[in-house]
Amino acid sequence: MTDPVTTPRLEIRNITRVFEGREVVSDVSLTVMPGQVTCLLGPSGCGKSTTLRIIAGVDMQDTGEIYVDGNLVCDTQFRVPPERRSIGLMFQDFALFPHLSVEDNVAFGIKGDKSNKRARVRELLEKVDLLRAIDKYPHELSGGEQQRIALARALAPRPSIMLMDEPFSGLDERLKDDIRDSTLDVLKAENTAVLLVTHEPHEAMRMADEIALMRDGKIVQQGAPYNIYNAPVDRQAAAFFSDINVIRGTVRNMAVTTAFGEFLCPPRPDGTEVEIVIRPQHLRIDFDRDGRGPNPTPQDGAPARAIVERARFMGRESLVEFRMDFDGSMLKATVPSVFLPKTGTPMWLMMRRDRCFVFPVAS
């Protein structure tokens, strides 16, 4: 017997899919627990939708296995058909049936007698806050409302797992965050395991308990959003979530010389080419006081002088681009938008050591 508390709702092991001789999904493994949202996050074409289609059963892997609630639903020989996998689907273009009322749309996949169906439909419409629309037709609803009905329809048969492929991408930008939050509330209340595909880091950070970062068919990093953001595995993983600054250098005596003084890089051997990566919001800036900057501190290291090349107002913050006195290179910093320095202003930058990532240059 499988233990419902410790058994993942969804487990995929070593899934590989080859199209025309190219591995589009490459040895992908992941688990999703009940009530957990995992986001498959990655750039367009990295294999996210193919992975989802394989789990849904509409495409077939070349190697690997899929388990739902601990039971094998698909390997390379055995295959439970899509409709018997207890998997709900919600895709961007997964339209409602236009000729059916909201009630009939939501009731569509529910088995059982009429009164059970009706009770379940009402329960779900209440959860998505659209009970008042029960007798309406899809064309009478806004895009956001249709999306909530589509969610109710997908959840109606009580699937163990919900697969969602860019479900919010068709919606108005201003509506998205509200719908993401309300969708999450409903999914958590139903204790469904969710695998959500997105190419938007913001969406993944907002919705996921766990992010699986995908690139070229492989999962390159997996973990809680906080950890993925604050401890990226490489430069590309860091750059996926925000703009980054990159300072290149060569290790000598376990350190790299930068505009900000010696930057320790143990245990990398001498001669290693490294990239020191810092996000613009983590560079600190200070005023020039007659050619002097703030005092060095162990945490911030030595300050470095730079000249404002460009400053742009971005709403909540300003993006300031600096040319470094040290070597003429450019660094970007974001600062609260109350501050918009003029081009040509000398300033001092500090690079907090605990906010930097050091990666060897990929060969």
Ligand SMILES: Nc1ncnc2c1ncn2[C@@H]1O[C@H](COP(=O)(O)OP(=O)(O)OP(=O)(O)O)[C@@H](O)[C@H]1O
């Ligand atoms: N049936 C197919 N035959 C051949 N190549 C395919 C097929 N389906 C997908 N591909 C290729 O596999 C790669 C991954 O596609 P997939 O749709 O999984 O990526 P994705 O990460 O979901 O991208 P997007 O966000 O743009 O949908 C792409 O290069 C795509 O062209």
